[in-house]
Amino acid sequence: MITLPTLVTPELQQRHGSRGRIIALFGGVLLIIAPFLPWAYSARALDDMTFLVDPSPLQYLGLVLGAIIVAFLVLQQVLKPAPRRPRTACVPGARAGATGALIYVVLILVSISVELGGAVNVMYGGWVALVATLLAFVGTRLMPTGRPPTLAAATAPAPLEVLAIAGLMAAALFAAAYALDQDDAGIFVSFLAFVGAVVAVMIRSGVMGWLSAVSQRHKKVLILAAFLVAFMFPFTQDGSDANMSIATQVIIFAATAMGLNIVVGLAGLLDLGYIAFLGAGAFVAAILSESAFSTINWHPPFIVVVLISGTVAAALGLIIGSPTLRVSGDYLAIVTLAFGEIFRISMNNLDGEDGPDLTNGSNGIPAIPELNFFGFDFGIRHELIGVPLGRFSNYYFLLLLVIGLIILVFTRLNNSRIGRGWVAIREDERAAEAMGVNVFGLKLFAFAGGAFLAGVAGSIKAHQDVSVTPDQYVFLESAFLLAAIVLGGMGTVLGVLIGATLLKLMPEKLRFVSEYRLLIFGLVLVLMMRFRPEGLVANQRRQLEFHEEDEELADRISDEIAETGTVKGAT
Amino acid sequence: MLEVKDLNVTYGRVRAVKGITFTVEQGQVVTLVGTNGAGKTTTLKTISGLLRPESGEIWFEGKRIDSVPAHEVVGRGLAHSPEGRRIFPRLTVEDNLRLGAFARKDKAGVAKDLRRVFDLFEILQERRAQPAGTFSGGEQQMLAIGRAMMSRPKLLMLDEPSMGLSPLMMQRIMSTITELKSEGVTILLVEQNAQAALSLADFGYVLEVGKIVLQDSGKNLLVDEAVRKAYLGED
Numbered sequence: 001m002i003t004l005p006t007l008v009t010p011e012l013q014q015r016h017g018s019r020g021r022i023i024a025l026f027g028g029v030l031l032i033i034a035p036f037l038p039w040a041y042s043a044r045a046l047d048d049m050t051f052l053v054d055p056s057p058l059q060y061l062g063l064v065l066g067a068i069i070v071a072f073l074v075l076q077q078v079l080k081p082a083p084r085r086p087r088t089a090c091v092p093g094a095r096a097g098a099t100g101a102l103i104y105v106v107l108i109l110v111s112i113s114v115e116l117g118g119a120v121n122v123m124y125g126g127w128v129a130l131v132a133t134l135l136a137f138v139g140t141r142l143m144p145t146g147r148p149p150t151l152a153a154a155t156a157p158a159p160l161e162v163l164a165i166a167g168l169m170a171a172a173l174f175a176a177a178y179a180l181d182q183d184d185a186g187i188f189v190s191f192l193a194f195v196g197a198v199v200a201v202m203i204r205s206g207v208m209g210w211l212s213a214v215s216q217r218h219k220k221v222l223i224l225a226a227f228l229v230a231f232m233f234p235f236t237q238d239g240s241d242a243n244m245s246i247a248t249q250v251i252i253f254a255a256t257a258m259g260l261n262i263v264v265g266l267a268g269l270l271d272l273g274y275i276a277f278l279g280a281g282a283f284v285a286a287i288l289s290e291s292a293f294s295t296i297n298w299h300p301p302f303i304v305v306v307l308i309s310g311t312v313a314a315a316l317g318l319i320i321g322s323p324t325l326r327v328s329g330d331y332l333a334i335v336t337l338a339f340g341e342i343f344r345i346s347m348n349n350l351d352g353e354d355g356p357d358l359t360n361g362s363n364g365i366p367a368i369p370e371l372n373f374f375g376f377d378f379g380i381r382h383e384l385i386g387v388p389l390g391r392f393s394n395y396y397f398l399l400l401l402v403i404g405l406i407i408l409v410f411t412r413l414n415n416s417r418i419g420r421g422w423v424a425i426r427e428d429e430r431a432a433e434a435m436g437v438n439v440f441g442l443k444l445f446a447f448a449g450g451a452f453l454a455g456v457a458g459s460i461k462a463h464q465d466v467s468v469t470p471d472q473y474v475f476l477e478s479a480f481l482l483a484a485i486v487l488g489g490m491g492t493v494l495g496v497l498i499g500a501t502l503l504k505l506m507p508e509k510l511r512f513v514s515e516y517r518l519l520i521f522g523l524v525l526v527l528m529m530r531f532r533p534e535g536l537v538a539n540q541r542r543q544l545e546f547h548e549e550d551e552e553l554a555d556r557i558s559d560e561i562a563e564t565g566t567v568k569g570a571t
Numbered sequence: 572m573l574e575v576k577d578l579n580v581t582y583g584r585v586r587a588v589k590g591i592t593f594t595v596e597q598g599q600v601v602t603l604v605g606t607n608g609a610g611k612t613t614t615l616k617t618i619s620g621l622l623r624p625e626s627g628e629i630w631f632e633g634k635r636i637d638s639v640p641a642h643e644v645v646g647r648g649l650a651h652s653p654e655g656r657r658i659f660p661r662l663t664v665e666d667n668l669r670l671g672a673f674a675r676k677d678k679a680g681v682a683k684d685l686r687r688v689f690d691l692f693e694i695l696q697e698r699r700a701q702p703a704g705t706f707s708g709g710e711q712q713m714l715a716i717g718r719a720m721m722s723r724p725k726l727l728m729l730d731e732p733s734m735g736l737s738p739l740m741m742q743r744i745m746s747t748i749t750e751l752k753s754e755g756v757t758i759l760l761v762e763q764n765a766q767a768a769l770s771l772a773d774f775g776y777v778l779e780v781g782k783i784v785l786q787d788s789g790k791n792l793l794v795d796e797a798v799r800k801a802y803l804g805e806d
Binding site (some may be wrong): 417420421423424427428430431432433434435436437438439441 | 619621640641642643644645646651653657658659660661662666669670671673674718722
C-alpha cells in the first residue's frame with residue numbers, strides 16, 4: 001500500500017488555524033480579482049484572456065471558484081454551531097474549492113503555454129491567479145477540519161427541494177452543452193476541471209449529501225427531470241449535427257454499458273465479449289433492412305426487426321452461456337473473450353467463399369436506409385417549435401427511449417426477488433444455492449437478458465451508422481464497455497452513465513491524446529483501483545445507508561450532549 | 572420424515588459415503604457423529620441436492636428427492652445450514668436473513684419469522700443493519716442458524732454448528748438447538764463434538780470412513796464404551 005506522508009498534523013492546524021484562515025481568505029479574494037487582469041499575451045490561447053477588466057468565460061469560472069472559497073470561509077464564521085442545526089462542513093468545502101481551483105488554474109496556464117509555445121506567454125494576471133490559488137490551498141490546509149457535515153438530515157419545504165433538483169439539472173444541461181461546444185482541448189479540459197472542482201466542493205461540504213437525500217425523497221421528480229434535460233439537449237444545438245453525432249454515439253455506448261452492467265454489476269458475471277451481442281443485433285438489422293447489399297430478401301417492419309435482433313443475440317447468449325455458466329467465473333471470462341473473436345471472424349468469413357453469403361465478409365453491409373416510422377423519416381431535418389432538429393437528433397430521441405427502457409429494466413431487476421438472488425450469487429454461490437436460489441437459472445437469465453438488450457441497441461445502431469462491418473465489433477470495444485462500468489461504479493445507474501459518457505466523450509474532444517488514449521485509460525484505471533476501487537459512484541446498499549444514518553444520528557446526539565450538557569427527550 | 576436408503580456418494584474417484592441408511596422422524600433431533608472425513612458433510616450436501624448420489628435413495632415426506640435440484644429442495648421444507656457457516660459477509664444481518672427466506676413468497680409469514688429469529692437471537696436484532704462479516708464466530712453461527720430457519724423448514728440440517736467456537740459460545744448454540752427442539756423443529760445435526768451432540772439428540776449414528784458403525788439412542792451412545800474411547804477421548 002502507498003501511504004501519503006502527513007505534512008499537516010492536527011496540532012499544527014490547532015496552532016496556525018487562524019493564520020491559515022487569513023491566508024486562505026486573502027488567496028480567495030485575490031482569485032476573485034485575478035480574472036479582471038489579463039492572463040495571456042495572445043488572444044489565440046483558450047478563449048481570449050488578454051483583456052484588462054473584461055474576463056473571458058474561463059476567467060469567470062475562476063472567479064466563481066474564488067467566490068466559493070471566500071463564501072465558505074465567511075460562512076464558517078457566520079454560522080454559529082447550534083444543536084440540532086444541520087452542519088455544513090465549511091473548511092472541507094473551502095479546501096476542496098482551493099484544491100480544485102489550483103488544478104484549474106494550473107491547467108489553464110499549461111494550456112496557454114502549450115498553445116502559444118512557452119510559459120512566457122502567460123501574462124501577470126495568470127501568475128496572480130496561480131499565487132492566489134496556492135495561498136488558498138495552503139491556507140485552507142492549515143485550518144482544522146472540524147466536524148463532518150450533517151446537511152443530509154436537513155429538510156426544506158418540498159417546492160424548494162424540487163427547485164434544487166431543477167437547478168441541478170439545468171446546470172448539468174448547461175455544462176454538457178457548453179463542454180460539447182468547445183473544440184479547443186485546453187478549454188475542454190479546464191472546464192472539466194472546473195466541473196470536477198464544483199462537484200468536489202459539494203461532496204466535501206455536505207451539499208451533495210443533502211442533494212442525494214433530497215433526490216431520494218423526490219425520486220420521481222429527479223428521474224423525470226433527468227430525462228427532460230436529456231430530451232432538451234438537442235434543442236440547444238440549433239440544428240447542428242456535429243455535437244449530436246457525438247451525443248448519439250455516447251448514448252449507444254451508455255445503453256450498451258448499462259446492459260452489460262446487468263450482467264457484470266448485478267449478476268457478477270465477467271463477460272469479455274459483450275460487444276458481439278451488439279454486433280449480432282446490428283448484423284441482423286442490416287441483413288433484414290432494405291439495403292441493396294442485404295443478403296436476405298425479407299424486410300419486416302422495424303419493430304419486428306428489433307425483436308428478432310434481440311432474440312438472435314439472446315439465443316447466442318444461451319448457446320454460450322448454458323455450457324459455461326455451470327463452471328466458475330474464470331472460465332466464463334475466457335469463453336466470452338473467445339466468443340467475441342469467433343463472432344468477428346465468423347462475420348468476416350460469411351462472405352460466400354468460406355461459407356454462406358450472409359454478411360459480405362469484411363465489406364459488411366453498407367447503405368442501410370434511414371429508419372422511417374409512420375412517415376417520420378429519421379434521415380431528414382425536422383422542425384419542432386421553431387427549432388431545427390437534424391438527422392442525429394432523431395436517432396438521439398429514439399436511443400433516449402431505448403436507454404430509458406434499459407435503465408427501467410435494470411432498476412426493476414435490481415429491486416426484485418431476482419435482484420436479491422443475484423446479490424446472493426455474487427457473494428457466495430454455494431450458499432446461495434443452499435438458500436434456494438436457482439443459481440444456474442438466474443445466471444443464464446442475466447446473461448441472455450443482457451444479450452437481448454445489446455441486440456436491441458445494435459439494431460438501432462445499424463441504421464444510425466448506415467453501414468455495419470465486422471471490424472466495428474472488436475475486443476477493444478468490449479474492454480471499453482467494461483472499463484466504463486468499473487470506472488463509473490459497478491451496479492449503479494448514475495455511475496455507469498457517467499463512466500460511459502466520460503469514456504466516449506474524452507477521445508472525441510481530446511483528439512490530441514487519441515493515440516495515447518489506451519495508455520491514459522490504463523493509467524486512470526490503475527489509479528482508480530488504488531484510490532477508489534468502488535468507482536466514481538459507489539453502490540451503497542440500502543441497509544448500509546440506514547446504518548450510516550444511524551451513525552449520523554449518534555453524532556447529532558453526542559453533539560447535543562457536548563453543547564447543552566443534557567440530552568433532550570425524544571420531542 | 573426423512574429416509575436415506577443405501578446411499579453411495581463419490582467425489583471424483585473417492586467414495587465418501589458407502590451405503591449408509593438412516594431415518595429422521597418428525598420432531599426428533601438426530602445426529603451424525605464421526606471424525607473428519609467420515610462422510611457427514613457429504614451426506615448432508617447430498618440430501619440438500621448440492622451433490623448427486625451415485626446410488627441409493629433419499630425420501631422426504633414420502634417423496635423421492637435425490638434428483639431434485641438444490642434450489643427446489645429448500646422449497647420443500649429442507650433447510651441446510653452449511654459447514655463453515657457460509658453467511659454473506661458483506662450483506663447486513665437483515666439481508667442475510669431475508670435471503671434465507673428466498674424460496675418463500677408469503678411476505679407476512681416472512682416478517683413473522685424474522686421477528687421469531689430476532690426473539691431467539693437478540694444480538695441479531697441489535698445489529699440488524701450491520702454487515703455480517705464484522706461478527707464473531709458465535710454470532711455468525713447464530714445468524715447461520717437463523718438464516719436457515721427463515722425458510723420455515725420442516726427439517727433443519729445443521730452442519731458443525733460448534734466449529735471454531737469458544738466453549739461458552741458452543742454451549743449457547745447447543746442450548747438454542749435444544750430450544751428449537753422443544754418448539755417441535757425436526758433437526759438433523761452433524762457434529763464432531765460427539766459429547767454435546769449426543770447429549771441432546773434423540774437418536775445418533777456414528778460414521779466411520781463412509782459407513783455407519785453404530786446406531787442407538789443418544790443416551791445409550793453417550794455411555795457406549797466404543798464411542799467413549801473413540802470420540803470422547805477416554806481410555
